Amino acid sequence: xxxxxxxxxxxxxxxxxxxxxxxxxxxxxxxxxxxxxxxxxxxxxxxxxxxxxxxxxxxxxxxxxxxxxxxxxxxxxxxxxxxxxxxxxxxxxxxxxxxxxxxxxxxxxxxxxxxxxxxxxxxxxxxxxxxxxxxxxxxxxxxxxxxxxxxxxxxxxxxxxxxxxxxxxxxxxxxxxxxxxxxxxxxxxxxxxxxxxxxxxxxxxxxxxxxxxxxxxxxxxxxxxxxxxxxxxxxxxxxxxxxxxxxxxxxxxxxxxxxxxxxxxxxxxxxxxxxxxxxxxxxxxxxxxxxxxxxxxxxxxxxxxxx
Numbered sequence: 044x045x046x047x048x049x050x051x052x053x054x055x056x057x058x059x060x061x062x063x064x065x066x067x068x069x070x071x072x073x074x075x076x077x078x079x080x081x082x083x084x085x086x087x088x089x090x091x092x093x094x095x096x097x098x099x100x101x102x103x104x105x106x107x108x109x110x111x112x113x114x115x116x117x118x119x120x121x122x123x124x125x126x127x128x129x130x131x132x133x134x135x136x137x138x139x140x141x142x143x144x145x146x147x148x149x150x151x152x153x154x155x156x157x158x159x160x161x162x163x164x165x166x167x168x169x170x171x172x173x174x175x176x177x178x179x180x181x182x183x184x185x186x187x188x189x190x191x192x193x194x195x196x197x198x199x200x201x202x203x204x205x206x207x208x209x210x211x212x213x214x215x216x217x218x219x220x221x222x223x224x225x226x227x228x229x230x231x232x233x234x235x236x237x238x239x240x241x242x243x244x245x246x247x248x249x250x251x252x253x254x255x256x257x258x259x260x261x262x263x264x265x266x267x268x269x270x271x272x273x274x275x276x277x278x279x280x281x282x283x284x285x286x287x288x289x290x291x292x293x294x295x296x297x298x299x300x301x302x303x304x305x306x307x308x309x310x311x312x313x314x315x316x317x318x319x320x321x322x323x324x325x326x327x328x329x330x331x332x333x334x335x336x337x338x339x340x341x342x343x344x345x346x347x348x349x350x
Contacts, residue, residue: 073273074121074349079195080131083121083346084273090115091207094292095326096215108326110294114203117299121346122200122208125264125275126283127191130176132167132183135191143167144184145336151182152337154246154317159337170338172260179261179281179341185309185333188284188342197344199286202310202328203300204345209277209313209325211270219270219278219325235279236262238319251320260316260338278314278323281341285310289330308332315339 075082094111095104135141143166145151151165165171167182174181183191185199192198200208209219216222220234233256238248242259256262256279265275287302289310302310308330314323317339331340 073124076195076349079134079197081127081195081197081344082124083349084124086120086122086204086208086272088116088119089207091210092214093203093206093297093326095324096217097324103321103324105327107289107291107328108324110292112292112294113296114207114300115296115298116203116207118347120200120204121349122204122272122274123197123343123345124269124273126179126281126341126343127188128177128264129167129174129180132180132191133176135194139190139194141187141190141194143182143187143336144334145182145187148334152335154338157247165338166336172338174261175263177263177265179264179276181261181281181338181341182336183341184336185284185331187336188344191342192344195344197346199284199342200345201287201301202285202289202312203297203302205277205283205285205312206325208272208274209270211272211274211277213271217324217326218320220268233257234268235314235320235323236267236276236316237279237314237323238317242316246317248317248319254320258316262316276313278325279318280316281313281339282311282315282318282329283313284340284342285312289328311340 072085073082091114092111093114095108097104145166150161150163152159153162153165165182167180170181188199236256236258239250240255241257243250245259262280267276269275270277287310288308290302311329311331314327
C-alpha cells in the first residue's frame with residue numbers, strides 16, 4: 044500500500060513538473076510560414092499615443108493626423124517582418140491563378156515628373172521599375188492584397204496595429220527613427236528607402252541635402268535597418284494597405300479600434316521610395332479606392348495566431 048501511494052505521488056509530481064514546463068514555455072518571437080515564405084514577428088499587446096507627435100505646423104502635422112490620442116491594443120498579433128515580395132506574390136498567383144485589378148483594367152498608376160498618371164500595360168508583372176524577386180510587389184490593389192491574405196491564412200493590419208508596430212515601442216518621435224531627418228544608423232545603414240539622390244535625376248524630385256539611400260526605386264526587403272520590433276521597411280520602400288478606412292481622430296482613448304467599415308476606400312501607411320522624408324512621418328495617412336494600384340504601393344500582412 045505504501046509503495047502504491049509513493050508511486051502515485053511520484054507520478055503526480057512528474058505530471059505537474061511537465062505541465063509547468065509547458066506553461067512556462069515562452070511565446071516564440073518569430074515564426075516563418077512554410078507555405079508563403081513570410082517571416083512573422085510577435086507584436087505584444089500594449090498602449091501607445093496614435094497620431095502626429097509634433098505641435099501644430101512645427102512638425103508638419105496634417106489635419107488627419109491629429110488630435111494625438113491614446114490607443115490600447117488588448118491582444119498581441121503577428122506582423123510579417125517584411126512587405127510581401129514579388130516572389131511571394133508570384134507563388135500566390137501560381138497557386139490561385141489570381142488576376143490583379145491592374146491586369147484586368149490594363150492600367151496602373153505611374154509617376155511622371157511631378158504628377159501621377161494612368162499608364163497602360165503596367166502591372167505587378169511589369170511595373171517598369173527595376174525589381175527582383177526579393178523586392179516588394181507593387182501595382183497591387185487592396186482587393187489583390189485581400190485575396191493574398193485569404194490564400195496565406197492572414198489578414199491586413201488595422202491602422203492602429205500598423206502604427207503601433209511601426210513605432211516599435213517609441214512613443215513621442217515624429218519619425219520612426221527619431222525626431223530629425225534621416226541620418227545613417229550606427230551600423231552604416233539608412234533607416235528607410237525614400238526619395239533620395241539616387242532617384243532624383245530620373246524622377247525630378249527635390250531631396251534633403253546629402254540624403255542618399257542608394258536606391259532609385261524599390262529596394263530588396265530588409266536592406267535598411269529594422270525597428271525595435273525587428274520589422275523592416277515600416278517607413279519607405281512602398282506604401283502599405285491597411286484593413287480599414289481612415290477616420291477622423293477624436294481626443295479620447297480608444298481600445299482595439301478597427302476603423303469604419305467603408306467598402307470603397309482604405310488607408311495606406313508608411314510612405315514609399317517616392318516619398319520625400321518630411322512627408323514620411325510615422326503618423327502620415329493616405330487613402331485610396333480599393334481597386335487602386337500604382338508602382339509605389341504594396342502591402343504586408345498580419346495574423347492573430349500561428350500554427
